[in-house]
Amino acid sequence: MVQQLLYRALVSSKWLAESVRAGKLGPSLRVLDASWYSPGTREARKEYLERHVPGASFFDIEECRDTASPYEMMLPSEAHFANYVGRLGIGNDTHVVVYDGDELGTFYAPRVWWMFRVFGHRTVSVLNGGFRNWLKEGHPVTSEPSCPEPATFKATLDHSLVKTYEQVLENLKSKQFQLVDSRAQGRYLGTQPEPDAVGR
Structure with missing residues (x-):
């Protein structure tokens, strides 16, 4: 057990x-x-x-x-x-x-x-x-x-559990993997600020 x-x-x-x-x-x-x-x-x-x-x-x-x-x-x-x-x-x-x-x-x-x-x-x-x-x-x-x-x-x-910026960018075309954004809807849509993102 x-x-x-x-x-x-x-x-x-x-x-x-x-x-x-x-x-x-x-x-x-x-x-x-x-x-x-x-x-x-x-x-x-x-x-x-x-x-x-x-x-x-x-x-x-x-x-x-x-x-x-x-x-x-x-x-x-x-x-x-x-x-x-x-x-x-x-x-x-x-x-x-x-x-x-x-x-x-x-x-x-x-x-x-x-x-x-x-x-x-x-x-x-x-x-x-x-x-x-x-x-x-x-x-x-x-x-x-x-x-x-x-x-x-x-x-x-x-390495299979980590994706680089370039791999994510390439995936927009190739669609080799599913990318999930786990942030709240407002952050996902850009209507709410990111925490601790002052000056970004």
């Missing part, structure tokens, strides 16, 4: 709570709080330090990205990602469960889920309903930070 769960994109709060209670967190199961909020709104790391799922580590998207790129939130290199998640105690055999504290419970957790997939890690899941659902169901929280033993992670970029 557990083996089947390892490949599910979503795991339930009940399943994770049972795993925490049974002491299963460790090298084979790690939990990450991947919360991120627009500057000036909420402070993700501060909220993590106040309360989080017991045993969860904080995944800082600001640290695990290509800081040399002029564009926001670009993927880090294989080496950077491998080093970063290795320091969080994640190896290639670790089942990773990711959540965030957004109102929908699925704002940046799916982004981090995708990052793991891009770097060749298949045993990664999003906590269904996120931290909000965890709290709603009355599961325990802690303010104690997690300090896992570092692990070795080998990252291998799957």
Whole structure:
């Protein structure tokens, strides 16, 4: 049964709570709080330090990205990602469960889920309903930070999961793949501004 769960994109709060209670967190199961909020709104790391799922580590998207790129939130290199998640105690055999504290419970957790997939890690899941659902169901929280033993992670970029600007432009003619814009309708239509897009 557990083996089947390892490949599910979503795991339930009940399943994770049972795993925490049974002491299963460790090298084979790690939990990450991947919360991120627009500057000036909420402070993700501060909220993590106040309360989080017991045993969860904080995944800082600001640290695990290509800081040399002029564009926001670009993927880090294989080496950077491998080093970063290795320091969080994640190896290639670790089942990773990711959540965030957004109102929908699925704002940046799916982004981090995708990052793991891009770097060749298949045993990664999003906590269904996120931290909000965890709290709603009355599961325990802690303010104690997690300090896992570092692990070795080998990252291998799957180029098929990333498209360049040029590939997207070419796709307008070739129609080789379906492109989905997940922004709200107003942003998609250009009738509402992009967040943090002052001066663009």
